[in-house]
Structure formats: C-alpha cells, structure tokens
Amino acid sequence: MTTGITHHIPQPLLVAYASGALPHPFALVVASHISLCDECRAQAVAHDHAGGAVLEELSGSDLSEGLKGDVLALLDAPRVQARPQGRVGPYPGPVMEALKGAPPRWKRMGLGTRQTILHDGPEGSVRLLYIPAGQAVPDHGHNGLELTLVLQGAFRDETGRFGPGDLEVADDALEHTPVAEPGEPCICLAATDASLRFSSFVPRLLQPLFRI
Amino acid sequence: MFTCEQTYEPIEGGVPVAAATPRMSDDRSALSEQTGWMLRVRDARDKAAFARLFDHYAPRLKAMGMRAGLGAAQAEEVVQDVMLKLWDRAAQFDPDRAQVSAWIYQIARNQMADLRRKEFRPVPEALLTPEEPEPDAAQAVALEQETTRLRKALSALSDEQRQLVEMAYLGELSHAQIKEGTGLPLGTIKSRIRLGLDRLRHELKGTRP
Numbered sequence: 322m323t324t325g326i327t328h329h330i331p332q333p334l335l336v337a338y339a340s341g342a343l344p345h346p347f348a349l350v351v352a353s354h355i356s357l358c359d360e361c362r363a364q365a366v367a368h369d370h371a372g373g374a375v376l377e378e379l380s381g382s383d384l385s386e387g388l389k390g391d392v393l394a395l396l397d398a399p400r401v402q403a404r405p406q407g408r409v410g411p412y413p414g415p416v417m418e419a420l421k422g423a424p425p426r427w428k429r430m431g432l433g434t435r436q437t438i439l440h441d442g443p444e445g446s447v448r449l450l451y452i453p454a455g456q457a458v459p460d461h462g463h464n465g466l467e468l469t470l471v472l473q474g475a476f477r478d479e480t481g482r483f484g485p486g487d488l489e490v491a492d493d494a495l496e497h498t499p500v501a502e503p504g505e506p507c508i509c510l511a512a513t514d515a516s517l518r519f520s521s522f523v524p525r526l527l528q529p530l531f532r533i
Numbered sequence: 534m535f536t537c538e539q540t541y542e543p544i545e546g547g548v549p550v551a552a553a554t555p556r557m558s559d560d561r562s563a564l565s566e567q568t569g570w571m572l573r574v575r576d577a578r579d580k581a582a583f584a585r586l587f588d589h590y591a592p593r594l595k596a597m598g599m600r601a602g603l604g605a606a607q608a609e610e611v612v613q614d615v616m617l618k619l620w621d622r623a624a625q626f627d628p629d630r631a632q633v634s635a636w637i638y639q640i641a642r643n644q645m646a647d648l649r650r651k652e653f654r655p656v657p658e659a660l661l662t663p664e665e666p667e668p669d670a671a672q673a674v675a676l677e678q679e680t681t682r683l684r685k686a687l688s689a690l691s692d693e694q695r696q697l698v699e700m701a702y703l704g705e706l707s708h709a710q711i712k713e714g715t716g717l718p719l720g721t722i723k724s725r726i727r728l729g730l731d732r733l734r735h736e737l738k739g740t741r742p
Contacts, residue, residue, distance in 0.1 A: 381592025
C-alpha cells in the first residue's frame, strides 16, 4: 500500500472494472492502482458486493444433469495453482504479470525518455514510460481516454501534481504537458484506447515507428 | 449517480477491540447460511457444505454466463471452473472483508474475461494474510448487515433503474456508458470493508518486517 495518494479511480471505471467490461489496457492500470491504494481496493470490493447482490437476484438457469456430480468428483483431482507475481521495486504485481516476471526492456524515444510496450491491440495499448527528472513528456492530446499511473517519482501538468500511486484520467479534451519533477526519474504506467497524437517532439509521421 | 457514491462516512463505533470480540466459531449463528457453508468448506473441507453452495450458486452462475453471451455448454464450463476455484481458494475467503456472493462474483467475472480474451485478466495483488488471523465476528456480521441493506436497496429500485444496475454489473455497459448512477448505498459498505482492510494492515504490521 502506498500512502499519500490523492488522485483515485473514478467510479464509472471501477464499475466497468468490477464487471469485467473494462478493456484490457485500462484494467491493467486499475488493477495496479488498487494494488497500491486501499481506498480504491475497498471501493472496488464494495462494487463486487453490488455485483454479488445482482448475482443473488438472478433467476438461475437449469443445469445439465451430471454437472454437479462431475464437479464434486473433481474436487480432489490435482490442479496446477497459478502463482501470481508480486511487487518488484516500483512495479506492482499486475505489471510484473504483464512483464512475465522479467525487468522492463526499455526502448529509447529520444531525450532520455524510454518506453516498454506491455500490450498493444485493437482495444488500446498500455506501456511503461521512463521520463528523466526535470524532463517534459512530449506535448500531446488524446483521441480517447488515457490513464496514467505514477509508479516512481512524480510529474506535474496543467491539472496538478501526481506522485507515486496517483492516477491521472485524461480525455480528448485535455492537451497537457506533463513534466517530471526534479529528483528521481519518473516511471509511469500509461494506457490509451487509441494511439497518442503528439503535437510536437515526435512528428506524426514517426508515430507508427514508435507505436505511440 | 455512480459518481456520487464517494461520500465515505465513517461507521459509528469503529472497529471493535480484539479482546472483546468472540471467536468466529462462537458466533456463526449470526451469519448467513451461505457464509456458514463457505466457512465449513474453508475450515473443514466439508463437501456437503460445498454441495449446498453448488446448489445455490451454480444455476445463478450459469445465468450470469449466458447473460454475458456464452452458450449453455460454455456457461457450464465457467460454472465448473468457478466452483472448483471456490474450493481451491477457500483458504483466502475472509468474511471480514467479503461476502460469499461478492467473492464468487469476482471469481466469475475474472473467469469469463479470461475465457473471452484467452489470457489472464489483470487482477490486483492478493492481500497477505496473517499466519494466525484473529477472526472478528462483529466485523463479519456488520458486513453481512450492510450486504442485506444493499440487496434491499437493489430490490427497491424502479424497474428501469434496476435493469441499468444489472446491465452495469453483468458487464453489458461500457465505462463510457456508466455515467448514470444506481442509487445503491455503496458508501457505507465501502467504509465497512475499509475497516476490515485497516485491521488486516494493523495485524500484518506486527508479523512482517
């Protein structure tokens, strides 16, 4: 658990996460924030209780004959239990799962900024960003939703200061210029449901090259 | 209104002191049947209690799967996987922090998301549990009461609103569509769960460096 978190997960995202409807890149960020924030963990579990109440009220479907017997017969069968990844350094368990337990393999993006793409698909992308202290993240707007979770260091932009565990929720209305604070490098987990469009620094033509 | 559930009012009285708290086994009568069955599965690996849980939840889980667009056979596969996980992970069940239905709900939606994506859905780090947890029946009973209130509130909603809530929690609405709220009293249940978490953190402090 990280203390001093001031920017949390908005409720609609928590409900979508609880129901399984949130696209994978955002679900990774939400699960990572919950790993660091007991306030949002409690809120997420509260939504599970609402989901549980809905489950209780559902009228059940008839089961195939034999399903119950099959399941009871399997109780003592050996099963491989997944061993979930725990936190390593600034990387919470869900990020370590996405990294398959290995350290991030950084790719340079210029001016000391680096990235590791964790997932890129039709429903969006999620990456780790490494921004040297004092360095600006290229000025960019968004085609859609962007979630940025600070894992180490801190950044500031037009909307405020974001330290470890803080989550910034940006939509396409926000053109912002995050700047890493002096001190240690800022490492973020960032998910978008579309390619970022940089308004400077990385020309648009180069975006496919960087996959950003 | 989903966005207005963030009023986190503290619960009167706070967490009861451990010394004055009866052991869970002394006060199980105050808990629901489902919780009782789940505790028997957890503590005694009781297959008869598991069968009761199966009878209660398996048909509902199948309905949940079919609402999510699964065919009958696939929905039954989910039922089987969820019920086996319930058995395998019973040691993690903690009535201080989750009701059985909430616990099964999150296992089920993870299972369904994994099935849809053919890869594991990101889940938060599991909480460490103390080697000898001090059961807190008062906390578990209070959480149960909050859940009962939640279910009453759900059934008191207008048909239209109830449908919206069902759709949201059965994964039929996207995050962008979930703007209207529920009117469900989640603030108090969240505060209660937070108390359970704080208590767990406090217990862990003594046992971990």
